[in-house]
Amino acid sequence: MAEQVPNPVTGRDTLHLARRLVIKIGSSSLTTPTGVNREAIDSLVDTIAAVRARGTEVILVSSGTIAAGIHPLGLGKRPRDLATQQAAAAVGQGKLLAEYTASFARHGTEVAQVLLTAEDLIRRTQYTNAHRALNRLLALSVVPIVNENDTVTTAEIRFGDNDRLSALVANLLRADALLLLTDVDALYTAPPSRPSSERIAHVVSKADLDTVQIGRTGPAGVGTGGMVTKVDAAGIATGSGIHAIVTSAQNAEAALAGEDVGTWFQASGRRQSARGIWLGLLAEVQGRVVLDDGAVAAVVKNRRSLLPAGITGVEGAFEAGDPVELADAVGTVVARGFVNYSSTELPAMLGRHTVQLREEFGPEYQRPVVHTDDCVRLPTRARPRR
Ligand SMILES: Nc1ncnc2c1ncn2[C@@H]1O[C@H](COP(=O)(O)OP(=O)(O)O)[C@@H](O)[C@H]1O
Numbered sequence: 001m002a003e004q005v006p007n008p009v010t011g012r013d014t015l016h017l018a019r020r021l022v023i024k025i026g027s028s029s030l031t032t033p034t035g036v037n038r039e040a041i042d043s044l045v046d047t048i049a050a051v052r053a054r055g056t057e058v059i060l061v062s063s064g065t066i067a068a069g070i071h072p073l074g075l076g077k078r079p080r081d082l083a084t085q086q087a088a089a090a091v092g093q094g095k096l097l098a099e100y101t102a103s104f105a106r107h108g109t110e111v112a113q114v115l116l117t118a119e120d121l122i123r124r125t126q127y128t129n130a131h132r133a134l135n136r137l138l139a140l141s142v143v144p145i146v147n148e149n150d151t152v153t154t155a156e157i158r159f160g161d162n163d164r165l166s167a168l169v170a171n172l173l174r175a176d177a178l179l180l181l182t183d184v185d186a187l188y189t190a191p192p193s194r195p196s197s198e199r200i201a202h203v204v205s206k207a208d209l210d211t212v213q214i215g216r217t218g219p220a221g222v223g224t225g226g227m228v229t230k231v232d233a234a235g236i237a238t239g240s241g242i243h244a245i246v247t248s249a250q251n252a253e254a255a256l257a258g259e260d261v262g263t264w265f266q267a268s269g270r271r272q273s274a275r276g277i278w279l280g281l282l283a284e285v286q287g288r289v290v291l292d293d294g295a296v297a298a299v300v301k302n303r304r305s306l307l308p309a310g311i312t313g314v315e316g317a318f319e320a321g322d323p324v325e326l327a328d329a330v331g332t333v334v335a336r337g338f339v340n341y342s343s344t345e346l347p348a349m350l351g352r353h354t355v356q357l358r359e360e361f362g363p364e365y366q367r368p369v370v371h372t373d374d375c376v377r378l379p380t381r382a383r384p385r386r
């Protein structure tokens, strides 16, 4: 996945040059206390149709299934427990998709329901499948409507918010920009309910966010991550060469026309694999291996695989295949990786050379502890200390 196609979009004024856009819309913009808001859907769909008419492919990431299931199930408010959220999502998903299907049909456009789990973006085979299927849908002129597969995800491996999912989808599909639509018109210097808060028009680097105060979810009470996950999502996108815009659903048309609305997050980094982004930023690590100085240099500087000989300690309980942290002797996390051995197997292997391990335990113990391709090195400033 190393292809490096330059992004034709350089700012708001060139957004019309985007070849591919991911548009994410939040629950609060799509639903009312009595279910799906048909007018809001028609308005979004009309905007998407206009963008597609100018030759831009669009992938829609739509939340709202849990919110859409609240009223039909007589729940009153957003359920808190996972099982009821899953039940509400299963009911709401059908209702939401029926509205999208009817609304896009007004433009003669087919839609496809694509339900993804976090696993689908981190496991190689699923990742390739998702990539291929979504690209095929776009080639067939279909609008994929993506959501997290709420009904089957477990608490452990769940995005829980579609903001970060949409950033990973933008990355997976090499989109040029990500539009995050919510119930507030921009990122503000503080929660917009505070009279002194001011709109932030541009975010060029992380330092622009240093003094921003980010509050909880909006007043509708159906959103999930609030502004925090939108800013996270924008960071994931921009860090991999994709511009991001946060604005309200009402401003979608103006934002896509390049007008000065919302908050524009300028792309900075180079494109990365979704798997690498997940591992580096999102994965919940199950444990830690402690490296001696030589191993830190080999893994971080020379980009080698981690061998048992350079490990001095193992912390936490993990299985082979789990994500773990790689820390130096003073507890600074220098990398994250998928580990090839469990926390019960590893202690007997520490400090031993590959040849010894093969002779003593068998040829399957020749594998590195973390292969270099399964390892994401953390930038110095992002490294957490113990
Ligand atoms: N600094 C901030 N700037 C803008 N909005 C903020 C800020 N802090 C908190 N918010 C809240 O985040 C809410 C949007 O998040 P959320 O409710 O999860 O929406 P969605 O359902 O669209 O994902 C806004 O309604 C706003 O009240």
Ligand SMILES: N[C@@H](CCC(=O)OP(=O)(O)O)C(=O)O
Residues within 6 Å of the ligand: 025, 026, 027, 028, 062, 063, 064, 065, 066, 067, 089, 147, 148, 150, 160, 161, 162, 163, 222, 223, 224, 225, 226
């Ligand atoms: N998958 C969930 C989405 C949760 C979510 O991210 O909600 P939101 O904060 O409104 O974008 C649903 O469809 O209800």
